[in-house]
Amino acid sequence: MSLSLPPLPYALDALEPYLSRRTLSVHHGNHHAAYVAKTAALVKGTPLETAPLEDIVRAAAGSEQNCALFNAAAQAWNHEFFWHSMRPGGGKDATGAVAQLIEESFGSQQAFRQQFVAAAGDHFGSGWVWLVLEAGRLRIMTTANAETPLTTAAYPLLTLDVWEHAYYLDYQHRRLDYIAAFLGNLINWDFANERLATARGESSAASAAAPGRRG
Numbered sequence: 005m006s007l008s009l010p011p012l013p014y015a016l017d018a019l020e021p022y023l024s025r026r027t028l029s030v031h032h033g034n035h036h037a038a039y040v041a042k043t044a045a046l047v048k049g050t051p052l053e054t055a056p057l058e059d060i061v062r063a064a065a066g067s068e069q070n071c072a073l074f075n076a077a078a079q080a081w082n083h084e085f086f087w088h089s090m091r092p093g094g095g096k097d098a099t100g101a102v103a104q105l106i107e108e109s110f111g112s113q114q115a116f117r118q119q120f121v122a123a124a125g126d127h128f129g130s131g132w133v134w135l136v137l138e139a140g141r142l143r144i145m146t147t148a149n150a151e152t153p154l155t156t157a158a159y160p161l162l163t164l165d166v167w168e169h170a171y172y173l174d175y176q177h178r179r180l181d182y183i184a185a186f187l188g189n190l191i192n193w194d195f196a197n198e199r200l201a202t203a204r205g206e207s208s209a210a211s212a213a214a215p216g217r218r219g
């Protein structure tokens with residue numbers, strides 16, 4: 005199966021007024037699409053041509069020779085994961101099993117939000133902020149450029165894109181306002197709970213909670 009741009013899980017204007025149609029149109033239809041197209045071009049005619057995106061990311065990781073492929077494939081995977089990390093009417097306190105694990109891991113939901121804002125606000129340059137499961141606990145992780153927890157022992161539950169292209173049209177330099185909108189109005193705790201259930205082997209719908217898994 006060849007790689008193709010996965011559709012957004014909601015309409016282009018579904019996240020307004022927190023993220024505009026214009027932002028989603030450019031971010032999904034240009035940035036994300038370009039990463040998918042570049043990945044497809046780079047694997048064409050190689051043994052990875054029919055591989056799932058996750059396998060391409062892992063195969064290309066840590067190899068200078070495959071740096072361009074890693075950057076394109078990891079960005080394709082990270083973006084697909086990011087779209088699922090948001091939903092219309094999202095945000096506010098975590099729910100379900102994730103809420104309990106947040107309290108165990110961070111002390112409180114407020115402490116989690118404070119740590120997330122600090123990590124996302126302080127991250128220098130382009131990158132990603134993640135809520136990950138590792139050794140049975142949750143922690144916040146940041147990655148630079150295209151780096152992704154997919155190549156580590158950490159299991160991602162949610163991510164926020166902090167590349168400027170993710171927020172500049174709507175928020176310009178005000179990254180903290182973008183982070184606040186994500187936490188307050190967009191974050192998809194249902195997705196985080198699906199991911200947690202998958203990680204714990206509880207989910208029968210693993211494919212629904214694993215963007216990037218194809219074939």
Ligand code: FE
Nearest residue numbers: 035165167170
């Ligand atoms: Fe992006």
